[in-house]
Amino acid sequence: xxxxxxxxxxxxxxxxxxxxxxxxxxxxxxxxxxxxxxxxxxxxxxxxxxxxxxxxxxxxxxxxxxxxxxxxxxxxxxxxxxxxxxxxxxxxxxxxxxxxxxxxxxxxxxxxxxxxxxxxxxxxxxxxxxxxxxxxxxxxxxxxxxxxxxxxxxxxxxxxxxxxxxxxxxxxxxxxxxxxx
Amino acid sequence: xxxxxxxxxxxxxxxxxxxxxxxxxxxxxxxxxxxxxxxxxxxxxxxxxxxxxxxxxxxxxxxxxxxxxxxxxxxxxxxxxxxxxxxxxxxxxxxxxxxxxxxxxxxxxxxxxxxxxxxxxxxxxxxxxxxxxxxxxxxxxxxxxxxxxxxxxxxxxxxxxxxxxxxxxxxxxxxxxxxxxxxxxxxxxxxxxxxxxxxxxxxxxxxxxxxxxxxxxxxxxxx
Ligand code: HEM
Ligand code: FES
Numbered sequence: 001x002x003x004x005x006x007x008x009x010x011x012x013x014x015x016x017x018x019x020x021x022x023x024x025x026x027x028x029x030x031x032x033x034x035x036x037x038x039x040x041x042x043x044x045x046x047x048x049x050x051x052x053x054x055x056x057x058x059x060x061x062x063x064x065x066x067x068x069x070x071x072x073x074x075x076x077x078x079x080x081x082x083x084x085x086x087x088x089x090x091x092x093x094x095x096x097x098x099x100x101x102x103x104x105x106x107x108x109x110x111x112x113x114x115x116x117x118x119x120x121x122x123x124x125x126x127x128x129x130x131x132x133x134x135x136x137x138x139x140x141x142x143x144x145x146x147x148x149x150x151x152x153x154x155x156x157x158x159x160x161x162x163x164x165x166x167x168x169x170x171x172x173x174x175x176x177x178x179x180x181x
Numbered sequence: 182x183x184x185x186x187x188x189x190x191x192x193x194x195x196x197x198x199x200x201x202x203x204x205x206x207x208x209x210x211x212x213x214x215x216x217x218x219x220x221x222x223x224x225x226x227x228x229x230x231x232x233x234x235x236x237x238x239x240x241x242x243x244x245x246x247x248x249x250x251x252x253x254x255x256x257x258x259x260x261x262x263x264x265x266x267x268x269x270x271x272x273x274x275x276x277x278x279x280x281x282x283x284x285x286x287x288x289x290x291x292x293x294x295x296x297x298x299x300x301x302x303x304x305x306x307x308x309x310x311x312x313x314x315x316x317x318x319x320x321x322x323x324x325x326x327x328x329x330x331x332x333x334x335x336x337x338x339x340x341x342x343x344x345x346x347x348x349x350x351x352x353x354x355x356x357x358x359x360x361x362x363x364x365x366x367x368x369x370x371x372x373x374x375x376x377x378x379x380x381x382x383x384x385x386x387x388x389x390x391x392x393x394x395x396x397x398x399x400x401x402x403x404x
Contacts, residue, residue, distance in 0.1 A: 035235050038270045039242045045266040081246070082253070082260040 055165055055172040058091070061100065064171070068124035069094040069103065069116055069133070069145055074173065091162055091173060092116055092134070094145060102162040103147040104176050109154040112138035134159065206396070211403035222296075223400070225289035230388070232282045236320075237381065239275040247327065249373035251366045254329035279321055286317055298401040306394040313387045316380055323376040329369060337372070338364055 009015070014022075058074045069092040078087040090113075091102045105113045114134040117127045127133045133145035139154045147159030163174035191197055210216050212223040246265060248257045261268040290310065293299055299307035326337045341364065345355035360367030 031231075035238065035274075038267045038274070039238055041267045042242050042265060042271045043245055045268075048266055082256040082264075 055163075055174045056089075057170050057172050058093070058102075059171055061095070061166060061169050061171060064093045064095045064100060066095045066097075068126070069101075070124060071105075071116060071118075071122070089173075092147075092159075093171070096146065100164045100166060100171055101146060102164050102171075102173050103159040104162065106160065106176075107136040107138065107141050107155055108149065108157045108159060109136065109139060109141050112136050114141070114143065114159070203396075209400060209402075212400055222288075222292040225285055225292050229282060229285040229289050232278055232285055233317075233384070233388075235274060236278045236282060239271055239278065240377065242271055243275055244377060249327065249369055251329060251369055254327065254369060258328040258330075279324060282317055283321065286314060290314070296401060296404060303394070303398055303401065306391060306398070309387055309391050309394070313384065313391065316383050316387060320376060320380050320384075323372040323380070326369060326372045327376065334364065337368065341368075 054076070056074050056076055058072050064070055072091050072093055073088050074091070075086045076089055078085050090105050092105060093100060093102045095101070107114050114136045117125055117129075117133050117135075119125045127145070129135070129142065131144050132142040132150060134143040134147065136142065136153075136155070141153045141155040142150045143155070143159055147161070149155040149158050158179050160176050160178050162176055165172040165174065212220050214220045214224070243261065246257055246261045246268075248254055258272070261272050263269075265271075293307070293310070322337075322340055326333045341355050341358050344358055345351045347354055356362065358368070358371070360371045
């Protein structure tokens, strides 16, 4: 027994038991973390993926008018995991002077499809509801032909718009954005 | 902070005796590698369990992307391997882990055999161990088909044909394994269900019995 080697413990000094608990706990935490870290990263992969929206030609500038929006459908290739598919997109397009405004039909309240004012054949006609031209079937949201919302109805921002490029008189639509103004 | 939270819970629910009962177990000198290095052979069972836990975890995460269908299975595994962040690592954990479980389990079994620990009164736990062994082999057999590549397909063709050589009932076993007479869509869904639902459930039950018996009977004495 090396009794003379034993000295009284200073306050705040680790006991043998505490030291072993920390050493063991630390090792265990390290092993656990090295197993869990790649698994967590693996499940967070969707945060890293972007929908690679490319621009798609949807017609000439002359196809669109200043008086009323026109509904168009176009196809985009969409990557859904390992599945490459075509998705049909819809836009309401109106000309405002030289600018092309291409609106998404997705209601900015809770995402239903808004209806434009059209006749039985599907051709745009002037509104019968004053300045309100788009109507949402879900909770009565309504918008002007430029997609500006009626603040007295549920939607609280204008219809989102496609990014538009005009190239040699051709109109190309890209990703959808919220309007900044 | 954790100590305070623990005390708060403990004051109300008195949880200390519950874990003390499980954790306060003096490791006998002859199984403690700190006394004699060769006692590390007693760690093999625990290491097998550690790897089974990582198999279950990595399997749960793989199932986020895997699809058990003959059109998509290969594509989804390919997607996991090449497109998902750290996908090759997670698939690799499950892939290499599958072989490692079997190796560790075998080493554990050899330890039990050479220390004579299977003798009375521990025969029942040896029997449970053999059942665990079978369940783990079944994990390997069913999991191997899931990537639905050439290796998977033909390995399963061979495996199910071996099962068919059992006298009298062999052909019936094969039909039940394959889910019909051709290896295809129904085989894949069966193997998937067995791999991720049935076998994990059996394994949990067997492991619970295994560990309960170890605590009840204590570890076997020194040679
Ligand atoms: C002792 C336990 C286990 C063993 C030995 C085992 C074995 C295997 C093997 C050999 C493969 C084929 C791997 C490949 O070739 O890439 C596989 C795939 C798979 N396993 Fe397991 N497995 C076990 C537990 C589990 C559990 C508990 C789950 C889920 C709850 C699971 C889910 C999966 C999935 C989704 C796949 C397909 C992904 C892939 O092929 O990479 N496994 N398993
Ligand atoms: S979703 Fe259009 S008004 Fe509610």
